[in-house]
Amino acid sequence: MHHQENRAILLVTCQDKPGIVSAISTSLFHHHANIVQSDQYSTDPEHGRFFMRVEFEWEESKANYQSIQEALKQIAQEYAFTYKVEKASRKKQMAIFVSKENHCLSEILWKWKAGELYANIPLVISNHKDAQEEVESYGIPFYHIPATKENRKEAEEQAIQLLKDHQVELVVLARYMQILTSTFVSQFPEKIINIHHSFLPAFIGANPYAKAFERGVKLIGATAHYVTDDLDEGPIIEQDVMRVDHRHSAKDLKIVGRNIERIALARAVQWHLDDRCIVHQNKTIVF
Amino acid sequence: MHHQENRAILLVTCQDKPGIVSAISTSLFHHHANIVQSDQYSTDPEHGRFFMRVEFEWEESKANYQSIQEALKQIAQEYAFTYKVEKASRKKQMAIFVSKENHCLSEILWKWKAGELYANIPLVISNHKDAQEEVESYGIPFYHIPATKENRKEAEEQAIQLLKDHQVELVVLARYMQILTSTFVSQFPEKIINIHHSFLPAFIGANPYAKAFERGVKLIGATAHYVTDDLDEGPIIEQDVMRVDHRHSAKDLKIVGRNIERIALARAVQWHLDDRCIVHQNKTIVF
Amino acid sequence: MHHQENRAILLVTCQDKPGIVSAISTSLFHHHANIVQSDQYSTDPEHGRFFMRVEFEWEESKANYQSIQEALKQIAQEYAFTYKVEKASRKKQMAIFVSKENHCLSEILWKWKAGELYANIPLVISNHKDAQEEVESYGIPFYHIPATKENRKEAEEQAIQLLKDHQVELVVLARYMQILTSTFVSQFPEKIINIHHSFLPAFIGANPYAKAFERGVKLIGATAHYVTDDLDEGPIIEQDVMRVDHRHSAKDLKIVGRNIERIALARAVQWHLDDRCIVHQNKTIVF
Amino acid sequence: MHHQENRAILLVTCQDKPGIVSAISTSLFHHHANIVQSDQYSTDPEHGRFFMRVEFEWEESKANYQSIQEALKQIAQEYAFTYKVEKASRKKQMAIFVSKENHCLSEILWKWKAGELYANIPLVISNHKDAQEEVESYGIPFYHIPATKENRKEAEEQAIQLLKDHQVELVVLARYMQILTSTFVSQFPEKIINIHHSFLPAFIGANPYAKAFERGVKLIGATAHYVTDDLDEGPIIEQDVMRVDHRHSAKDLKIVGRNIERIALARAVQWHLDDRCIVHQNKTIVF
Structure with a gap:
């Protein structure tokens, strides 16, 4: 894994619900963050459990990590998901x-x-x-x-x-x-x-x-x-x-x-x- | 892998560009298709190569596979990506x-x-x-x-x-x-x-x-x-x-x-x- | 494994006792049988258990498989070991x-x-x-x-x-x-x-x-x-x-x-x- | 592997020849040395190459390691084999x-x-x-x-x-x-x-x-x-x-x-x- 200053990892888990991936990826896009790697898995698309890991990088000139964090917080409330977001550079x-x-x-x-x-x-x-x-x-x-x-x-x-x-x-x-x-x-x-x-x-x-x-x-x-x-x-x-x-x-x-x-x-x-x-x-x- | 009638696999590859995941996942969401599993990987977020595999299921009462296909075709043109979409049930x-x-x-x-x-x-x-x-x-x-x-x-x-x-x-x-x-x-x-x-x-x-x-x-x-x-x-x-x-x-x-x-x-x-x-x-x- | 006509496998197990390997190998030698591969293992040299597998070939012009079998039978009695000898060619x-x-x-x-x-x-x-x-x-x-x-x-x-x-x-x-x-x-x-x-x-x-x-x-x-x-x-x-x-x-x-x-x-x-x-x-x- | 004082390892390689295993095992037996583990392999019983590893222990009250060494030296000359014998306890x-x-x-x-x-x-x-x-x-x-x-x-x-x-x-x-x-x-x-x-x-x-x-x-x-x-x-x-x-x-x-x-x-x-x-x-x- 790379540990650049402008990279972070997002882990999400919740009851599966339509639109989560769309909401997260669109928000990251709007905040000038680019998804470098992502893995997502649902136990069952109907009533199952949703798991996702996203590694993203933001353009340092345009993006603001704090804004990204706030945006994710808001989506988490909307979709009732449990999440964690961490800078890759933080030990x-x-x-x-x-x-x-x-x-x-x-x-x-x-x-x-x-x-x-x-x-x-x-x-x-x-x-x-x-x-x-x-x-x-x-x-x-x-x-x-x-x-x-x-x-x-x-x-x-x-x-x-x-x-x-x-x-x-x-x-x-x-x-x-x-x-x-x-x-x-x-x-x-x-x-x-x-x-x-x-x-x-x-x-x-x-x-x-x-x-x-x-x-x-x-x-x-x-x-x-x-x-x-x-x-x-x-x-x-x-x-x-x-x-x-x-x-x-x-x-x-x-x-x-x-x-x-x-x-x-x-x-x-x-x-x-x-x-x-x-x-x-x-x-x-x-x- | 499951081979239900209402499941498909999308493979995408292109020069990496911001917004691809957002565009695809939002489009699937709008067409009542739920992402069951996805993997995405970029060689380099700046000028690298983007690869993605998405397994999705649509709600048969609401969705239309042909519309999904057309929507993906349009996004592919917009983002200049090479893709393939296949019904999981097709042998x-x-x-x-x-x-x-x-x-x-x-x-x-x-x-x-x-x-x-x-x-x-x-x-x-x-x-x-x-x-x-x-x-x-x-x-x-x-x-x-x-x-x-x-x-x-x-x-x-x-x-x-x-x-x-x-x-x-x-x-x-x-x-x-x-x-x-x-x-x-x-x-x-x-x-x-x-x-x-x-x-x-x-x-x-x-x-x-x-x-x-x-x-x-x-x-x-x-x-x-x-x-x-x-x-x-x-x-x-x-x-x-x-x-x-x-x-x-x-x-x-x-x-x-x-x-x-x-x-x-x-x-x-x-x-x-x-x-x-x-x-x-x-x-x-x-x- | 080779399955030539003039090859056999001997399996031996018993309470460990000095001289077993010597007795077997010497007898095979006297009967014009050459050891091709052998593995031997004792759990404990003092009062342990002795295990041996010997793959041997006899010179067809000089040796007699029946005599070899009889010789092994006699050694087995002497050393009180359990054994099995099998022609490699027998299915x-x-x-x-x-x-x-x-x-x-x-x-x-x-x-x-x-x-x-x-x-x-x-x-x-x-x-x-x-x-x-x-x-x-x-x-x-x-x-x-x-x-x-x-x-x-x-x-x-x-x-x-x-x-x-x-x-x-x-x-x-x-x-x-x-x-x-x-x-x-x-x-x-x-x-x-x-x-x-x-x-x-x-x-x-x-x-x-x-x-x-x-x-x-x-x-x-x-x-x-x-x-x-x-x-x-x-x-x-x-x-x-x-x-x-x-x-x-x-x-x-x-x-x-x-x-x-x-x-x-x-x-x-x-x-x-x-x-x-x-x-x-x-x-x-x-x- | 055990490294007791009264244990040694013998490695032998030579042109294959009838009687080698018999000569070695009989000599060890006569010198109150018991074979604990042995592996032997020949590339080809007729004109092939013979390889053997023997781990043996001697009864300290009766045996003499130097005599064993001398006996092996003599057999090596007789059968023209290359060998190495080493005390297991020697680092x-x-x-x-x-x-x-x-x-x-x-x-x-x-x-x-x-x-x-x-x-x-x-x-x-x-x-x-x-x-x-x-x-x-x-x-x-x-x-x-x-x-x-x-x-x-x-x-x-x-x-x-x-x-x-x-x-x-x-x-x-x-x-x-x-x-x-x-x-x-x-x-x-x-x-x-x-x-x-x-x-x-x-x-x-x-x-x-x-x-x-x-x-x-x-x-x-x-x-x-x-x-x-x-x-x-x-x-x-x-x-x-x-x-x-x-x-x-x-x-x-x-x-x-x-x-x-x-x-x-x-x-x-x-x-x-x-x-x-x-x-x-x-x-x-x-x-």
Whole structure:
């Protein structure tokens, strides 16, 4: 995605209704904004759900971004749609939560530094100190908030306060091994991305890699999803798999698992940062 | 894709210009047509190329398809765009050319009968008789047109005549081992799809599978593309690969090759039939 | 795999014990048999499980296949191993069971005719008549055995009798929508291969494709496995996935599902026919 | 792979000859060494090439690794085979060469630190200083050897001396943008691994990503290979691809390219470190 000063992304979702695309595109045209890329999808043209992503650029000499925003606000009221419009040049505030394992953290940090993830990272929060040195080597503040049964409430409150202080818009759970309460989750709806391993078939309970080994699975997968109250069951953003065979020990399967987790999580984060995701019920539309 | 009576697909390409999306979507709205799905992409918003695919449905009680067509024609003139509008319910006339190997033919025929490929197949043409029984078992007329050095011109003329008689809109070269002349190709621009094997690296000359074996390649690929005068170099529609290892003999690599050819060709044919492809210069935009 | 007259495949499994490889390879050497390819794997060298596949060729002027067989029998007794030795040139007797949907059947039949599956197919059994014409066009006898709640026992007995009459060694359930009783399964241990769809996460209950659509999954998979009494839970032979997105309707997901089922089942059948699979507990070693 | 003290890996290649497997396995057995995993492959049993990899463990109370080594040496003479035997616990000396782009370097370093690559890294050499801080943060010495047209000979001599001083056994070219002379290459036969992008079709000359964009390729690949005098044409170890579409700009394709380079190179390096590769002519057997 390009991040020019004069480019913005509009995400729209609503009950489908005739004339929405016409209203939006005509308004953009009148405000000297040109559609560079757009994707639109309706579940059902009659009574279905409407989803749209529009990337547009305005002519800087003629257009005024504020006027465009106001025009979109008015159309949104008229058509009763939910929307978000964002300058492509604005970097989102992204926080990362990590525990001991750093594979997802390292991937995100590396891609961020390489310019593949367009965001600011004002802080990393961990319930352990293992990642501190790595995080600080990137010049990113690291907060150690130990999590115990006793202090869960206080620890979460501290974390929420830090996220608010930094106006965080995306929380990436990069193998954060603590369950977030619904108090926490409800403050960041559709703004927390988690990664977890995925198996065919699903292996319930402890030590799924040992079970996958015993069962002789041929694929190891990972699923990146938005976090809702229903643990590991939120709207899926991305999934991927890698092949394995009988020569992979349970430990080897775990290593494969973390490598596919790195890939799936990084893609999901990138798509969110590029405003390509719209959540509807328990599903993510990725444009 | 759905193929209801009241659904159509519009494909547009032109020099990018402000207002095109607005003009099209507003016109559809005024004609009681609702956009079900749309994809739009511009290479460069200033002086670039504009591509769009719109799937729309009209309210049968209020709308008139002919009026919609006329309205689009007028907008096309105004904005100087090239377009195509097609009823989703209309089946395209598709011919298949085959030689001796039937792997791609069988795949296309099977998917066609299974309802995965939305087309009529008025005829299959071959320079051999090997496929006759299989083709006729599907109730499809089979034409044997032998191709020799001496009769190439007459053979092509006969084939062109047959294709015209059946108003063929898509010619699938399902491992047809004859080179088509530019006379033939020029009569069916962007309407002939071919499949050929692809290697990393490319192996020039005869017997590429033997060379791939000697080189120990780890992937065998296939490329489906539109046919232009430049042999095997037309706009790419789809590519895919399969993994191989040292235990695959040259003969085994060939078998892998034909299996990946089946998959890549069938996908390209489906995307063409669903009007998802727009060719620009030597490139295919697949929406 | 090559199927010369003077080639055989040996599969061995047992408790690991020092000297097994030495005993087998030395015996083959003394009998003028040369190892062409071999794979061996132990779960744990101390008290683990030993698995081996050996492909060997004998010098026809000097060697005697019967002597080789007798020598292997003797070593097997000495080392208490379970084994199977098969001439590569011998085609296995393979039966196919199918119901109404023919996608897996067609794939197996096509690959069989193309020489990709090395087997005889003495019969196809179905509880419906839909596949009769297709099966008979290959010159394969088709048996229609209707299955109702009332006649299940008789129907299975009839099927078992047919399989025994044709000395069937592999039963491929190519979307056979009847549950086999443990009486049936116990007669063909590790000789029945089934295919079923696989989702990440698993969707329990009726209509998994509708649920996968609602959940917005990004991958659709299939698992080919040996059939045991535990429905859909036998040792996995092969798994594969295909990517999907929000534009795939529940019906489209089903089509993707059947295409990945074709691929996964055909691979599993080929590996079984090439004697590449060894089952241990609930796991398949695929060499 | 396990790296116990009492485990070793044997790699063998030679003209095929009866009795080799028997001789090796019997000798190991007599020396109280148990075969844990073995793979063997012959191109042709009559006059072909024989390749074998054996992973074995000895009983520490009874066996003597030196005696095993001597026994293997003797068999090697008898059967005229080329071999290498290595303790699994011994870490190889691995050097990394890098220029400005750090994507491959970072991947290797991260996997190394995570314990996925079993090696020592005594030094990293670069013709630029960009990677210095990253390399040193891992506690690895960094050598800056500028490479100009004038000093190529001296620069290479300096590098060779450093590699010899550290007894380097594997040189990883992690996007090192200098051509190595045959003097250099000849000192490290089958011990230099390079990564380069791979396209279908191949795009010759400068700026292949721009050409791939213009051609609308659907896959971007990477090939990891041993370096020979024939630039980018040495024996292939691993290849992989990622999907792309028209929305990827030339710059995006480059980003995809570097992500698939990371994956393919890391796998090749791991397989080399685990002694899974045997080179024969211009081909790599990967067991």
